[in-house]
Amino acid sequence: MAIMQPSTITVLGAGYVGLTTAALLAHAGYTVYALEPNKARLDVIKQGRSFFYEAGLDPVIKTALESGKFIPTNSYEDSVPGSDVVFSCVGTPDNPDGSSNLSYVFSAAEQAAKLMKQSAVFVQKSTVPVGTGAKIQELFSTINQSLHYVSNPEFLREGTALEDTLFFDRVVAGGDHTESVQTVLSLYHQLEAQRDSIAAIAAITSTEAKGEYIATGLASAELIKVTANAFLALKISFANSIAKLADKSGADVVEVMDAVGADKRIGRAFLNAGRGYGGGCFPKDVSGLISSGLDYGVDLEIMQAAQGVNGSMPGYVAEKLLQALNGNLEGASIAILGLAFKAGTSDSRKSPGVAIANILSKAGAVVTAYDPKANEEAKEDLLSNITLVDSLDDCVQNATAVVIATEWSEFASLPVTFYQQINSSLIIVDAVNKLDKHALAQSNLQYIGIGR
Template identity: 35%
Template sequence: MNITVIGTGYVGLVTGTCFSETGNHVMCVDINEEKVKSLSAGKITIYEPGLEVIFHRNIEKKRLEFTTDLAKAVDFGDIIFLALPTPEGEDGSADLSYIIDVANKLGNLIKKYKIIIDKSTVPVGTAEMVHNAIAKTISEDLFDVVSNPEFLREGVAVEDFMKPDRVVIGTNSERAREVMRTLYEPFVKQGNPIYFMDERSAELTKYAANSFLATKITFMNEIANLCEKVGANVDMVRLGMGSDTRIGKRFLFPGIGYGGSCFPKDVKALAKIADQNEYEFSILDSVIKVNEKQRTVLFDKIRNYYKGDLKGKTIALWGLAFKPNTDDIREAPALYIIEKLLKAGAIVQAFDPEAMENVEKLYGDKIAFANDQYEVLNNANALMILTEWNEFRSPDFNFIKSKLIDKAIFDGRNIFDPATMQQNGFYFESIGRP
């Protein structure tokens, strides 16, 4: 098939690249000329494991191309994916201005039947808004609007796309349904389902899924905080809970809160949808409140250790991205902790395998950056672990101890065992464990 993807951000680039991998011809369009120039030259603009290999392969095979010409891209594609930003508005709702702006333009560009697909995470009713915007200028016989939310986890997005747990497609059009089934059949050869439903249900499914996972994380963080009060070990509680098949083992790891481009924005957006429909979604309100508090709980621990005085203390940070295997720092707990440390007068030096360039754009020379996880320990009083990168899990503890002035480690991701740290002579604090 000839596929157009409008938007070359995280979702758009992964979507376009993965569709080209199964033999489709994909044209991605973006208004950012520099980005399009880089992508066309074979320079990938995001960090995502496994993406670069298939990106280059499909450019070489001429199945994947990039342009700034929207009219050309619309004319090319039989299927047009909208993978545009939906940033959080001031009131917590999703900002649909990018999507509606493109929808208004599509009506003047479509000359034959097209399927317009909302791939972005959008509020309930967006498909109807897109449909109405296009229908202002062309006949409804020339297009269908479909909701096809993405369920990509940063760090494993290629695997998620190529081998999805499920594909959700919202449409009431039989014509669009059959095209979408054909499009996705190569990705579900092992029997994973394609669920067809109405557009509004598909739109709500994405928000419901992300909000439930965020709730699960938040609940576990609350349990971890309670464990510290009563002297229990959250690791043991997690094992006991996770073995129940009704609960499951995943998303039960406590830490310093969720971040990224999806959970914070989607939880707030779903809460806003409920508010607009005069429904009090109390659980989500609590999730938002608890997560905001959890993001800086590790700062409270280090501040207490230094008896409220962090001025002049040099704090080393391992990890800046909101999760491992990505350079994404959107709503990363590390950023909130950095703000607290700087405000308290601490000297901050940091290392992350992928995210330092993005953080440097925000802070400049306010914090120092190191070339590796050991260099960042130079002259440091204490170490804070903020992202659970695999390379941090089995370090040289003797070397760390020789570098840290106060032999203190604050583990916000529970990657080290407390007993082992005690045996190695560290002062050690983590989340929800003795």
């Protein structure tokens, strides 16, 4: 089987996924164009850094840029025609009805196909509903029949994007053209061969990785991605359902899940109860899967239930605080610690911390919020009467209650004395279940966990 040996790659869309992918592939020896139409983002990337916070990424971008192998651009004409492989990493937000908005996906594919060279490989990294690749192949057949289409879903997590890409559990590539699928997998073999030197530049330590290379059919590759995310979301919503029962019955959901997750068949990961999932992936991937199921006449009730539980969690957290304040939030001074949808990122898309802050503010509380990385990104989603501050101390001063909404270690590791000096009868709502409830229970402080 003759596998193409690519030398030049274009990555369409230098967002969280595309920028990481492009910078890493440049270190694997390829010449990589990172194509980004958003001027503000591109200007930052051209300075050799990322426009979002991701540990280790800046030095990887900087050294790639300096080597001349990483070329930020906004021009399809300058990048695509000379590329052997074109990755699409454009956004796939959700439509108001929950279905996937594929307008960026189709417009990037069409623009690229018009310029791609003969027999080049178009790789879909964006998360798309099953069946999308077949539609793009149809589109390609009207533009350039020699192009090959491969689905190569992305599994990186923001906050650990470099570890996840370099020390991967699996790489999946699916398509009808076996050689092109193998070409895509060969890029990752090349990356794997360089990973220790890249990890050193990023100052990240290697983690245990299964490192599986999985070739599948096109529809399977598409469905693998959304199924994996849906299952993780399901585990979180399951843990949150049990947390509600634990709250009523006196059990501690952390103890429950530690023991349940000790069973190898189940596993402990993603059984953390709390304020629910958020971010740019899980919410839209779950709603996209429900919607694409309906397109095929399949009612994924189990995912509708997971979505419903998740949607209830910010309100559930607020309700627990309301009860602790004897049903009156009016004028209460509440500090929200954490606006990023999870620790390790500045991303605040669909963040539960933002949702909780807005619910409390609407209910009449005086809300102050702080995040070590996400203030800027969260600003526009917060109600205008919420005060955003630049330090932890400014956030908590004079607080009646503190809500820990993101599991940043700097919040989880705060000593009891920190809380005591704010207010000796402070209410602490641990919406991520990360605090030492026993240590707090010995003080006069009131600790409220989720299912604890």
